[in-house]
Amino acid sequence: DAGVTQSPTHLIKTRGQHVTLRCSPISGHKSVSWYQQVLGQGPQFIFQYYEKEERGRGNFPDRFSARQFPNYSSELNVNALLLGDSALYLCASSLFPDSNYGYTFGSGTRLTVV
Amino acid sequence: AQSVTQLGSHVSVSEGALVLLRCNYSSSVPPYLFWYVQYPNQGLQLLLKYTSAATLVKGINGFEAEFKKSETSFHLTKPSAHMSDAAEYFCAVSEAGSARQLTFGSGTQLTVLP
Numbered sequence: 001d002a003g004v005t006q007s008p009t010h011l012i013k014t015r016g017q018h019v020t021l022r023c024s025p026i027s028g029h030k031s032v033s034w035y036q037q038v039l040g041q042g043p044q045f046i047f048q049y050y051e052k053e054e055r056g057r058g059n060f061p062d063r064f065s066a067r068q069f070p071n072y073s074s075e076l077n078v079n080a081l082l083l084g085d086s087a088l089y090l091c092a093s094s095l096f097p098d099s100n101y102g103y104t105f106g107s108g109t110r111l112t113v114v
Numbered sequence: 115a116q117s118v119t120q121l122g123s124h125v126s127v128s129e130g131a132l133v134l135l136r137c138n139y140s141s142s143v144p145p146y147l148f149w150y151v152q153y154p155n156q157g158l159q160l161l162l163k164y165t166s167a168a169t170l171v172k173g174i175n176g177f178e179a180e181f182k183k184s185e186t187s188f189h190l191t192k193p194s195a196h197m198s199d200a201a202e203y204f205c206a207v208s209e210a211g212s213a214r215q216l217t218f219g220s221g222t223q224l225t226v227l228p
Binding site: 004033035040041042043044045048055056058090092097098099100102103104105106107108 | 118146148150155156157158159160163165204206208214215216217218219220221
């Protein structure tokens with residue numbers, strides 16, 4: 001079975017641009033979460049979606065948005081990119097939103113803003 | 115609010131020696147606790163989790179952790195280190211009952227010396 005798939009794997013953008021990151025969860029998983037991992041730090045929670053509805057939002061500015069599609073895949077959008085947005089963006093999928101069911105992480109998208 | 119403190123950003127052990135990675139948490143409600151491992155250029159892999167059952171939790175690859183409420187700790191151990199254990203390890207906490215997001219520590223880089 002395929003794991004959590006994220007695309008692209010690497011991306012370079014210029015300050016002020018917009019970026020869209022994509023995530024396909026494990027087949028049968030209905031919940032997708034997004035995390036940002038800045039170099040040298042632990043991941044930080046951005047969003048969680050379940051059954052196409054937002055179930056949680058972390059402390060990130062409105063430049064960050066996400067959505068989940070009927071097939072449970074998800075997109076993370078970041079507008080007006082800043083240098084500080086450079087990070088590894090991780091997607092995690094699970095059967096249900098609650099963490100005790102276990103989250104499976106993808107390999108991430110490494111975003112570099114120049 | 116919850117938080118995680120990982121003592122020691124870098125830990126070195128000799129192959130065959132005991133591995134001990136420290137994690138202390140702060141949570142206003144009963145927590146769920148997790149240990150994840152991250153290999154270079156990869157996502158996070160779940161090692162083990164505590165979700166209010168047995169306080170001694172056994173995980174994959176010979177790792178285990180003990181939940182000590184009185185010490186607010188969840189230290190990760192392995193009796194004998196292997197070269198393949200070299201990676202970054204993250205402790206994470208979420209709130210039992212409303213466990214929609216993980217709060218991660220800043221990570222501990224484990225080096226295994228031959």
